[in-house]
Amino acid sequence: MTDTAQNSPFTKVNRKAFKHSHLIGIETLSADEINIILDLADYYADRLDDRNFKPGILDNQIVLTLFFENSTRTRTSFEMAAKRLGADVVNLDMATSSTSKGESLLDTIQTMESMLRPDAIVVRHSEYGAPQFISTIVKCPVINAGDSWHEHPTQALLDALTIRRRLGKIEGLNIAICGDIAHSRVAASNMMLLTKLGAHVRIIAPSALMPEKFPVGGIESFDNMQEGLEGCDIVMMLRNQLERMQAGLISSEQEFFEEYGLTKEKLSYAKDNALVMHPGPINRGVEIADDIADHKERSLILEQVRNGVPTRMAIMDILMKERA
Numbered sequence: 001m002t003d004t005a006q007n008s009p010f011t012k013v014n015r016k017a018f019k020h021s022h023l024i025g026i027e028t029l030s031a032d033e034i035n036i037i038l039d040l041a042d043y044y045a046d047r048l049d050d051r052n053f054k055p056g057i058l059d060n061q062i063v064l065t066l067f068f069e070n071s072t073r074t075r076t077s078f079e080m081a082a083k084r085l086g087a088d089v090v091n092l093d094m095a096t097s098s099t100s101k102g103e104s105l106l107d108t109i110q111t112m113e114s115m116l117r118p119d120a121i122v123v124r125h126s127e128y129g130a131p132q133f134i135s136t137i138v139k140c141p142v143i144n145a146g147d148s149w150h151e152h153p154t155q156a157l158l159d160a161l162t163i164r165r166r167l168g169k170i171e172g173l174n175i176a177i178c179g180d181i182a183h184s185r186v187a188a189s190n191m192m193l194l195t196k197l198g199a200h201v202r203i204i205a206p207s208a209l210m211p212e213k214f215p216v217g218g219i220e221s222f223d224n225m226q227e228g229l230e231g232c233d234i235v236m237m238l239r240n241q242l243e244r245m246q247a248g249l250i251s252s253e254q255e256f257f258e259e260y261g262l263t264k265e266k267l268s269y270a271k272d273n274a275l276v277m278h279p280g281p282i283n284r285g286v287e288i289a290d291d292i293a294d295h296k297e298r299s300l301i302l303e304q305v306r307n308g309v310p311t312r313m314a315i316m317d318i319l320m321k322e323r324a
């Protein structure tokens with residue numbers, strides 16, 4: 001058999017097991033649904049280097065990307081993923097769009113839907129809940145590419161794929177998520193996803209960057225890197241979300257780095273050969289030292305970026321193929 005739309009591993013059997021028309025967050029996904037996405041992402045990841053692999057699953061479909069906040073990784077990988085599956089991609093450049101003339105989100109969405117009749121919309125927005133709102137007014141699947149500090153589900157899924165491909169499992173791992181937890185949608189989605197898949201998740205943050213509550217039970221919290229990293233298999237660092245942070249929560253970047261920045265010394269508190277992750281963009285010398293970010297064996301940062309494409313291929317395959 002050749003790789004075509006007809007023999008994608010996402011069969012009718014497991015398609016029925018995926019209950020959602022949109023991907024708004026990890027919160028509503030079951031562990032089985034997460035594994036359906038990861039299994040298909042694994043299949044696409046194995047074929048990513050084969051430029052002749054063109055399954056044509058989304059031939060003649062249109063994916064509209066609406067990024068109301070900046071992005072390098074997420075937007076580019078969604079575009080690449082859609083094109084690998086055969087779709088046409090329209091990126092609305094928000095910096096030069098009519099939103100700068102005061103057009104409402106509702107009017108922008110209705111205008112784009114009327115003009116393009118998209119088969120999926122990928123949206124990043126600074127407003128909490130914007131993708132959910134859009135999903136109530138359009139006829140096609142909506143994929144959340146990050147909304148405020150709420151969720152970034154595709155980042156958590158690609159992080160899980162990266163861990164699974166490197167270590168073969170997620171269940172039972174000790175995973176520390178460190179830094180600006182309070183403002184991080186990546187942390188929120190990862191806490192939920194990793195817990196659903198059976199990992200032991202710890203949060204390490206200064207009290208000013210610790211959320212009032214966690215989105216899921218069973219999370220341990222620490223304000224000290226040495227105590228929090230002990231026995232960890234994975235150390236997941238976060239970007240300080242300055243765009244959502246009140247002034248004064250961090251005294252200085254240098255002090256933050258001294259207490260919470262990941263260095264060789266702090267990483268030695270974790271298990272031998274513990275692996276390092278960061279969703280990017282990374283701030284070197286603030287959240288992570290150069291030699292750790294660039295460590296050939298222990299840093300998974302570029303693998304995370306790479307796994308963004310097959311993860312987003314899997315999500316679009318699952319949400320869009322039925323409509324093709």
Ligand code: CP
Nearest residue numbers: 071072073074279280
């Ligand atoms: N990790 C992440 O969302 O990166 P971008 O902001 O570059 O998309």
